[in-house]
Amino acid sequence: MKIGDIEVEQGVLLAPMEDVTDLPFRLICRRYGADIVYTEFISSDGLVRDARRSMEKLRLADEERPVAIQIFGGDIDVMTEAARRAAESGPDFVDINFGCWVKNVVVRNAGAALLKDPPQMQRLTRSIVDAVDKPVTVKTRLGWSKSSIVILDVARMIQDAGAAALTVHCRTRDMGHDGEADWTWIPRIKEVVSIPVILNGDVKTPEDVKRAFDSTGADAVMIGRAAIGHPFLFRRAKEYMRTGVVPPPVHHRERIETCLEHLRLELAWKPQRRAIHEFRKHYGGYLKGLHSNAHTRQIVVRSESYDEIEQAMMTYADALDEHDAAVRVSDSQV
Numbered sequence: 002m003k004i005g006d007i008e009v010e011q012g013v014l015l016a017p018m019e020d021v022t023d024l025p026f027r028l029i030c031r032r033y034g035a036d037i038v039y040t041e042f043i044s045s046d047g048l049v050r051d052a053r054r055s056m057e058k059l060r061l062a063d064e065e066r067p068v069a070i071q072i073f074g075g076d077i078d079v080m081t082e083a084a085r086r087a088a089e090s091g092p093d094f095v096d097i098n099f100g101c102w103v104k105n106v107v108v109r110n111a112g113a114a115l116l117k118d119p120p121q122m123q124r125l126t127r128s129i130v131d132a133v134d135k136p137v138t139v140k141t142r143l144g145w146s147k148s149s150i151v152i153l154d155v156a157r158m159i160q161d162a163g164a165a166a167l168t169v170h171c172r173t174r175d176m177g178h179d180g181e182a183d184w185t186w187i188p189r190i191k192e193v194v195s196i197p198v199i200l201n202g203d204v205k206t207p208e209d210v211k212r213a214f215d216s217t218g219a220d221a222v223m224i225g226r227a228a229i230g231h232p233f234l235f236r237r238a239k240e241y242m243r244t245g246v247v248p249p250p251v252h253h254r255e256r257i258e259t260c261l262e263h264l265r266l267e268l269a270w271k272p273q274r275r276a277i278h279e280f281r282k283h284y285g286g287y288l289k290g291l292h293s294n295a296h297t298r299q300i301v302v303r304s305e306s307y308d309e310i311e312q313a314m315m316t317y318a319d320a321l322d323e324h325d326a327a328v329r330v331s332d333s334q335v
């Protein structure tokens with residue numbers, strides 16, 4: 002797949018996720034093999050008003066490239082100006098969000114609301130393509146509801162408007178994040194457009210990644226929720242595709258050390274209190290499935306200090322080492 006100067010073969014991408022895919026998390030995912038990362042969506046209104054939180058989200062680091070900045074909004078002039086500002090921040094490309102389902106976005110005729118008006122989606126895309134000197138891509142859903150699937154028309158229209166790639170979250174707007182993503186649309190979309198088509202929705206394991214490529218012919222696969230607290234998925238998926246062998250589970254030491262490294266990056270980028278609070282959503286994933294993790298989770302999600310979190314996590318890692326050693330001894334005695 003080629004988007005502008007970026008070329009990736011069977012790329013596994015990190016999905017844009019509000020309050021999740023900030024710069025530290027993107028860096029972590031790139032280290033673990035994500036081929037392209039996306040910022041959280043950024044409000045076009047916020048960007049043209051120079052709102053602090055929106056401007057903050059434009060910060061990029063060279064080590065995270067290739068990176069896309071995603072913007073959302075419903076007004077053509079505002080979106081076009083916002084796209085210009087986003088492009089000035091130096092992303093590898095600009096992505097337009099036509100898929101967000103949440104009410105306060107949709108009521109502003111933004112995000113998935115555009116699925117009810119594909120011609121407006123096309124006008125918006127064209128205006129942005131004409132205004133910026135970077136490739137422009139689109140991320141959307143199948144349609145507003147099961148009875149109004151418009152993705153084939155939308156794909157043609159945004160290609161005509163000059164979009165460089167299309168990501169399809171294989172659900173409808175009214176499904177939100179529930180129900181099964183329907184990947185069977187991907188080969189149908191690929192029949193009607195020549196731009197790269199990126200599959201998104203319900204890719205949770207290395208086997209899912211391979212199945213997504215093999216069963217649909219997608220040009221790339223994008224992972225959202227399954228990467229939260231588990232950036233290792235990118236590396237494991239690639240290893241599986243390369244070797245055909247499912248890699249072993251990630252060792253608890255690596256999970257705990259990566260979690261702490263991620264938190265340290267957050268602390269380097271944000272004020273301490275905010276970093277510690279916003280990080281709480283990540284512990285569940287990093288500790289998921291580890292033996293007796295409830296007590297450690299309780300400590301870390303209440304803690305206000307890095308040192309306390311590190312101490313709790315390292316004590317827990319030691320306890321897991323001892324547990325593993327005890328299991329090995331009892332297994333060898335069977």
Ligand SMILES: Cc1cc2nc3c(=O)[nH]c(=O)nc-3n(C[C@H](O)[C@H](O)[C@H](O)COP(=O)(O)O)c2cc1C
Binds near residue numbers: 071178
């Ligand atoms: C917490 C959260 C925040 C999200 N924020 C965005 C966003 O800012 N932009 C966007 O295009 N999609 C956003 N999404 C949707 C994801 O990019 C993705 O399309 C969706 O989660 C389906 O992929 P998955 O099944 O791999 O999670 C968000 C999803 C979640 C769970």
